[in-house]
Amino acid sequence: MQNTIICVSWGDKYDRSYVKKLKEQCEENCSVPFNFYCLTDRPKLGTKHDINLPNYWDKYYLEDKGFFWAYRKCYMFALTHDDAETKEKRYHWWLQHFHNRTHDETSMRFNRAWKLDLEEKLFHRLGRIKGDKFLFLDLDVIIHHDLKYFFDLPMDKPYIVRGWWNDSDTCKKNYAKLKSTPLNSSVIRWDRGQLYEVWREIYANPELTFFTYPSIDNYFNHRWYNIWDEEKSFFRGFPQGDIYSWYKGNIFPHDMSKKTKRLDHKICLFNNSTQIEGENDDEMKEHWQE
């Protein structure tokens, strides 16, 4: 079972130094072998870890709305198995969903269209990504501890950051207002194929998804999480004590001090929905020096 760490870099918010620094942090803080990849819209020729970021969802992004803007992270959820059985299942789903047909009615025409559409999107660019156990990390994180911990987690469900610094009551109160999401997609852990269902839902319903959800965290909260009962959720939140937020705190209400280093935790997140993007990046860079 190979371990794989993935990050995603697009646009000009973060330059290449962030990817380089994240890779260095991983190398310093991971005691088990791992592959490292960066899905990017600016792949550097000859770089082994750069993977060309797909762009087939660009057309659904509504510039004036700005919803679901971090959708590029969701391309990696397509990573799935390529055995004959999985492939066939995928073909049947595609046929039923997009053409309302069953296999008996199919012709070579459909078979060819399927390969050009679904299989092409799944494997053309992502096919180079190896591994079975995946860990996604945002570029603005600081790693404190051995990442082996994440690869050793029991994987009956995939994991996402449950922002324990959020007040649950506020999250419930604002659920229908599409605000105060308790999730944060800065760190995600899944096994190959485990998030394919999420990718498939977005792939099958791009207009609805891009129109409705202000952020991908909000989408996950509405479609793949249950704030009222995590046991019913598709995702499991990383337990308390694993991941904290530099700008928001750790656990509501008793451990909420901001800008406090918690070295007994595994990862510190620097993203902050209330700040202007890139505004406080220097603060994170100070931690790179340590």
Add this chain to the structure above:
Amino acid sequence: MIEHIEYTSKVANDWKQAIADVSKDYSYLFKRVLDCSTSSQLQSKLWLVNELLNIYTVKDGLRTELQKHDISLKETLIGPLWPKNIALLGGWYANFSTELLITNIKAEFVHNCEFDEDAKIISYKFNKRYKDSGQYKCDIKDVMWQKFTEMVGERIVYDLIINTSCEHMFPMTRFYSLNKFENFPLYVLQSTNDREWDDHINCVSSPDELIEQAKITEVLYSGEQELDNGMKRFMVIGYPDKEGYRNDEITDSRLV
């Protein structure tokens, strides 16, 4: 014309208990309960009920006249029958709407579909009398993702579908494509041009835009009203094109 809710002892009992329970066990929702109880909320629901009464009563009278003269016409020409089963899409706590629809439209069953689990709990408190009598039900359902179960025989067949929250969701064409109801229910849609709120993700500028967006081809009513809170609301009542439902994005991928 209906200008009020009948504050009967049963209504008083449920509403008093709902507010007491929210204060005690769901204090974080207290402000939301106040928000659902404003004069503007009542205005928009009274408006809805009165326009429905105009539609159903006039057509009902016409039907009686035609029957008197032994003239049989297709129902589509003389308008809809009074609705027995009504679906509320994103009906929130349904405190005003359930009471008004059951009392004035004589609905036999009101089915509220909400994606907010707290809304289900609170709506059952406000509508306990109807929940107990089997006239009100709330299901956790995101109506833009999940299909309705339209049953035959002992099943629910919706006569009227009400969405007073169009500004909060994707255009209704999605709903039609998910639910191809056999009996072609009447739709009541409300929306607004108030873009001040983050959760108003689908505002329209006029009733005509709402008609166009929701592909309502047989319009029985369309109008606008300014509510006490200053918000302009639009309402359209009618039938979408039976053949014109979009066929893209027909899915509940988890069921496939």
